[in-house]
Amino acid sequence: MSEEDMMDGEIVKKFMFVNRRAPYGSIYALESLEVVLIAAAFDQDVSLVFSDDGVFQLKKGQDTADIGMKNFSPTYRALEMYDVEKLYVSKASMDQRGLTKDDLIVDVEVLSDEALADLMDDQDVIFSF
Amino acid sequence: MSILHTVNKSPFEKNSLDSCLSLAKEGSAVLLIEDGIFAALKGAAKEAQMKEASQKMKLYVLGPDLKARGMAEDRVIEGIEIVDYAGFVDLAASHDKVNAWV
Amino acid sequence: MKFAIQVNEGPYQHQAADSAYQFTKAALEKGHEIFRVFFYHDGVNNATKLTTPPQDDRNIVNRWSELAAQHELDLVVCVAAAQRRGIVDEGEAKRNGKDAENIAPGFRISGLGQLVEAGIQADRLVVFGD
Numbered sequence: 001m002s003e004e005d006m007m008d009g010e011i012v013k014k015f016m017f018v019n020r021r022a023p024y025g026s027i028y029a030l031e032s033l034e035v036v037l038i039a040a041a042f043d044q045d046v047s048l049v050f051s052d053d054g055v056f057q058l059k060k061g062q063d064t065a066d067i068g069m070k071n072f073s074p075t076y077r078a079l080e081m082y083d084v085e086k087l088y089v090s091k092a093s094m095d096q097r098g099l100t101k102d103d104l105i106v107d108v109e110v111l112s113d114e115a116l117a118d119l120m121d122d123q124d125v126i127f128s129f
Numbered sequence: 130m131s132i133l134h135t136v137n138k139s140p141f142e143k144n145s146l147d148s149c150l151s152l153a154k155e156g157s158a159v160l161l162i163e164d165g166i167f168a169a170l171k172g173a174a175k176e177a178q179m180k181e182a183s184q185k186m187k188l189y190v191l192g193p194d195l196k197a198r199g200m201a202e203d204r205v206i207e208g209i210e211i212v213d214y215a216g217f218v219d220l221a222a223s224h225d226k227v228n229a230w231v
Numbered sequence: 232m233k234f235a236i237q238v239n240e241g242p243y244q245h246q247a248a249d250s251a252y253q254f255t256k257a258a259l260e261k262g263h264e265i266f267r268v269f270f271y272h273d274g275v276n277n278a279t280k281l282t283t284p285p286q287d288d289r290n291i292v293n294r295w296s297e298l299a300a301q302h303e304l305d306l307v308v309c310v311a312a313a314q315r316r317g318i319v320d321e322g323e324a325k326r327n328g329k330d331a332e333n334i335a336p337g338f339r340i341s342g343l344g345q346l347v348e349a350g351i352q353a354d355r356l357v358v359f360g361d
Binding site for chain 1: 343
């Protein structure tokens with residue numbers, strides 16, 4: 001357990017959630033967010049990565065009224081309250097999709113592929129959605 | 130630290146393989162399973178990219194998924210090792226973590 | 232070594248459920264421990280005992296149940312995902328006023344905390360999905 005910190009006798013692992021899909025077209029983004037909130041409640045060291053179409057999850061101004069689905073994008077803004085503050089976005093994926101930081105609903109750290117690869121390497125567990 | 134990446138998408142349909150290879154570090158391993166095995170084929174569009182990748186990481190393909198799709202082992206690009214499910218388990222155990230590019 | 236398995240897809244639609252089963256079986260045969268198999272997203276559909284595939288096809292649900300019986304596997308179905316998709320045990324049926332249950336033997340319905348705990352306790356998490 002060399003990479004795991006012990007806090008109050010509890011194991012704290014570095015959990016990374018990799019989000020690679022757009023919202024609404026499938027349920028993965030929403031249900032991933034549900035796991036993130038639980039992992040935070042378990043006091044794990046949580047990081048979220050948005051890459052490929054996952055970057056679309058953070059787009060400002062989502063309005064689902066006309067598709068009859070729940071707009072869950074405000075939850076990303078609430079993550080801070082759950083002490084989930086490590087949000088990373090792939091620069092390459094943003095560029096490819098014509099998005100900039102101004103398009104996003106929350107403050108994130110934009111990372112190069114190299115930095116993302118290092119970050120991934122540093123994790124204990126990777127959850128893929 | 131080293132990661133076993135699994136890719137289960139055909140490279141002709143989805144970008145999972147490209148995304149994986151752009152984030153997989155030197156010394157990591159990539160295992161192609163399910164429809165991901167189509168990236169392992171000699172003479173197909175991904176051959177050059179896979180050969181290049183094999184210079185910096187270990188590449189594997191799941192034999193049962195090849196066989197199921199009618200792909201004989203001699204169709205697999207040199208440098209990609211064929212493993213069975215027991216080999217998949219060994220790879221998962223011998224790397225620090227598994228990252229599934231689902 | 233202790234493995235945790237996450238299954239994100241239902242049976243038959245996608246190979247993920249088959250791959251997860253084959254991996255789990257191979258890991259057990261090699262003497263590894265399976266800490267838990269967690270069914271999420273449409274993966275919860277692996278747990279309905281109402282599944283009736285043609286006789287010449289594999290029965291994915293029974294296969295999990297049998298493996299669980301043989302190896303005392305902990306097969307956990309996410310409650311939130313299960314409620315959305317109509318996978319119900321007796322307790323859930325009672326709580327939600329449903330007149331039927333459909334959970335297959337060997338499976339239990341529980342919260343997402345079980346997935347997080349599996350991530351914490353197991354040496355490796357292996358995810359199968361679409």
